[in-house]
Amino acid sequence: MERYTYRRGSKQWDLLAAILINLVPTLLLTIVFQLIPILMASWYSFLKINLMAGTKQFIGFANYLKAATDSRFLQSMGTTVEYFLLRVPLQVVFGFLLSLIIYHPKRWTAALRTIIMLPVVTSMVVVTSILALMMHPSNGLINSLLVTVGLPAQGFLTDPKQALFSIVLITVWKNVGMTMLFFLAGLMAISPSLYEAAIIDGATSLQKHMYVTIPMLKSTFIFVLITTTIRSFQVFGPVLLTTGGGPLNTTRVVVMDIYENAFIFNQLGYASTQSVLLAVILIVISLLQSKLSRRRT
Amino acid sequence: MKRIKTACIALAILLLASIFLLPYLWMLGSSFKSRSELFSYVLPVSWKTFIPVEPTLNNFSTLLFQxxxxxxxxxxxxxxxxxxxxxxxxxxxxxxxxxxxxxxxxxxxxxxxxxxxxxxxxxxxxxxxxxxxxxxxxxxxxxxxxxxxxxxxxxxxxxxxxxxxxxxxxxxxxxxxxxxxxxxxxxxxxxxxxxxxxxxxxxxxxxxxxxxxxxxxxxxxxxxxxxxxxxxxxxxxxxxxxxxxxxxxxxxxxxxxxxxxxxxxxxxxxxxxxxxx
Missing domain, CATH: 1.10.3720.10 (MetI-like)
Structure with a gap:
């Protein structure tokens, strides 16, 4: 890659000015609002902070030890993993199937793609509110439809057994369009000659997908799996809005626990520790992605 | 035979589209209903569940001005x-x-x-x-x-x-x-x-x-x-x-x-x- 190079001590003032003017504002904002908070949380994770007395006390790894034995936190980790295990296969498989439907250009594909993408751009608060109202036990549209066709009404977000899966449904409904788009981009990149060769060899349409589409989309699958995993560990808005972690704590995901410790119980040190732990998990997953995607090229 | 197949595909596509469109249609119709009308047509589901019988702009004026x-x-x-x-x-x-x-x-x-x-x-x-x-x-x-x-x-x-x-x-x-x-x-x-x-x-x-x-x-x-x-x-x-x-x-x-x-x-x-x- 060609670049204009500024060397230390050179007299290319206009080049130096161009570098500073263009880069400094963004770099400064990144440092102040992103890097410093991360460093601050790392430091706070070793402190016991008393807001009332205004004191900060260094307590070493005590917060980390607490996290390792805090049943509430561990349970929220478990719930997050459960959420991840429910959401990722559903969103990836559904997104992949949708991309196969949309891929072959027909009169209706463009319209269908637009419709499937609408929830992606609609505000999370609106999507969550409307779907939660649809899932309302007594007046919701879904129960009305179920009862109309003779099925029993469900509790959805109010039923401890169904609440987490209801949130999975809301988030998958909202985000599956994005997954579909990534698969579509992958499908476009497959050379048609591969399919022609498969047809000449007598492949059925299922075999065509098994032996051409899926192997050729391997890197897309890795990318989609990892980004959806990261999103799963971040889930928060829909939980805060609908259940607040209930019923019976069945939807208390990690970020919900952090939020409560930080903004309701004012345990700033401990909430920082939890934030650091979550950040470490997400960084590890991100690094895994860049390692996997580097291997293929 | 071919016509039946086309009809089936059309129906499947329509069903798929409605999974994503239904909440929007429900929201659109319901936002022009009064509260009493909203809860009158919850069950059984009919066209009245989606389309307001007596459309009103009251909800919007309440939101915007109150x-x-x-x-x-x-x-x-x-x-x-x-x-x-x-x-x-x-x-x-x-x-x-x-x-x-x-x-x-x-x-x-x-x-x-x-x-x-x-x-x-x-x-x-x-x-x-x-x-x-x-x-x-x-x-x-x-x-x-x-x-x-x-x-x-x-x-x-x-x-x-x-x-x-x-x-x-x-x-x-x-x-x-x-x-x-x-x-x-x-x-x-x-x-x-x-x-x-x-x-x-x-x-x-x-x-x-x-x-x-x-x-x-x-x-x-x-x-x-x-x-x-x-x-x-x-x-x-x-x-x-x-x-x-x-x-x-x-x-x-x-x-x-x-x-x-x-x-x-x-x-x-x-x-x-x-x-x-």
Whole structure:
């Protein structure tokens, strides 16, 4: 890659000015609002902070030890993993199937793609509110439809057994369009000659997908799996809005626990520790992605 | 036989489309219903569940004139416009410097931006709140957009597009006497307008969707945004369904119109924003 190079001590003032003017504002904002908070949380994770007395006390790894034995936190980790295990296969498989439907250009594909993408751009608060109202036990549209066709009404977000899966449904409904788009981009990149060769060899349409589409989309699958995993560990808005972690704590995901410790119980040190732990998990997953995607090229 | 197959496919496609459209149709119809009508046609499901028999605009006037939604929409619009222009400008400038210029510390700047990209907002919600509070910005309008202007995703998106411009273009401009400080605006920016639109759309949908951040950083209603206002209607004890539908419609309409008009730019941006060094 060609670049204009500024060397230390050179007299290319206009080049130096161009570098500073263009880069400094963004770099400064990144440092102040992103890097410093991360460093601050790392430091706070070793402190016991008393807001009332205004004191900060260094307590070493005590917060980390607490996290390792805090049943509430561990349970929220478990719930997050459960959420991840429910959401990722559903969103990836559904997104992949949708991309196969949309891929072959027909009169209706463009319209269908637009419709499937609408929830992606609609505000999370609106999507969550409307779907939660649809899932309302007594007046919701879904129960009305179920009862109309003779099925029993469900509790959805109010039923401890169904609440987490209801949130999975809301988030998958909202985000599956994005997954579909990534698969579509992958499908476009497959050379048609591969399919022609498969047809000449007598492949059925299922075999065509098994032996051409899926192997050729391997890197897309890795990318989609990892980004959806990261999103799963971040889930928060829909939980805060609908259940607040209930019923019976069945939807208390990690970020919900952090939020409560930080903004309701004012345990700033401990909430920082939890934030650091979550950040470490997400960084590890991100690094895994860049390692996997580097291997293929 | 062929006709039956076509009919089956058409039915399947219609069913699929209705999975995604039904909530929108329900919201659209219900937002013009009074509360009593809303709950009259819950069961059995009929056309009256979706289409108002006696359409009314009362919900909208209640929202706009009694519950302050006129102000809320203005705030959200202002927040979105400032976020879009600020971040597209700043991120494209940074992308220009990082992708076309080399200097001591370039790798470090790149690393800082990439590292922060790996830690999403949810994991630094608390410390970001504390930093914004410490620099005295909590409860200000500035706090709503300033932390969101620098965006690694946009920087990588624009960098990829700058990298595709033939370098000779830059070289020729320098030989013709154009100073480096003016290359960005004169030569480079006009060549990535499509990417700028993509970035603007991504940021617009993001800012319009603001919810958790304003919820924790604002303590007054003065700068209230749509996300929080609708969430408040939803979590309110006397849950007013008809207002949630109308508020939801007010929030969704502009987004859907913009998306339908400019979706190709949005899709191109979302699927091309990968990191290339």
């Amino acid at each position: 519950l302050g939604f006129a102000r809320t929409i203005f705030n959200t619009l202002a927040l979105s416009v400032i976020t879009v222009f600020g971040s597209v400008l700043l991120c494209s400038m940074a992308a220009f410097a990082l992708s076309l210029l080399d200097f001591p510390g370039r790798k470090l700047a790149f690393l800082i931006i990439m590292f922060t990209m790996m830690v999403p907002f949810e994991a630094r919600m608390l410390p970001t709140f504390l930093v914004v509070q410490d620099i005295g910005l909590s409860n200000t309008f500035t706090a709503l957009y300033l932390p969101w202007l620098a965006d690694a995703f946009l920087i990588f998106l624009f960098s990829n597009h700058f990298a595709e411009i033939p370098f000779d273009l830059y070289h020729a401009a320098v030989i013709d006497g154009c100073p480096h400080t003016r290359i960005y605006s004169k030569i480079m920016l006009p060549n990535i307008t499509a990417a700028l639109v993509s970035g603007a759309l991504i940021k617009f949908f993001f800012a319009w969707d603001s919810y958790v951040w304003p919820l924790i950083i604002l303590r007054t209603n003065k700068f209230q945004v749509l996300g929080v206002a609708i969430a408040n209607l939803f979590t309110d004890q006397s849950i007013a369904w008809e207002l949630i539908f109308s508020g939801g419609l007010l929030s969704t309409l502009p987004v859907v119109i913009i998306f339908i008009l400019l979706q190709n730019y949005y899709i191109a941006g979302m699927t091309s924003g990968g990191i290339k060094e």
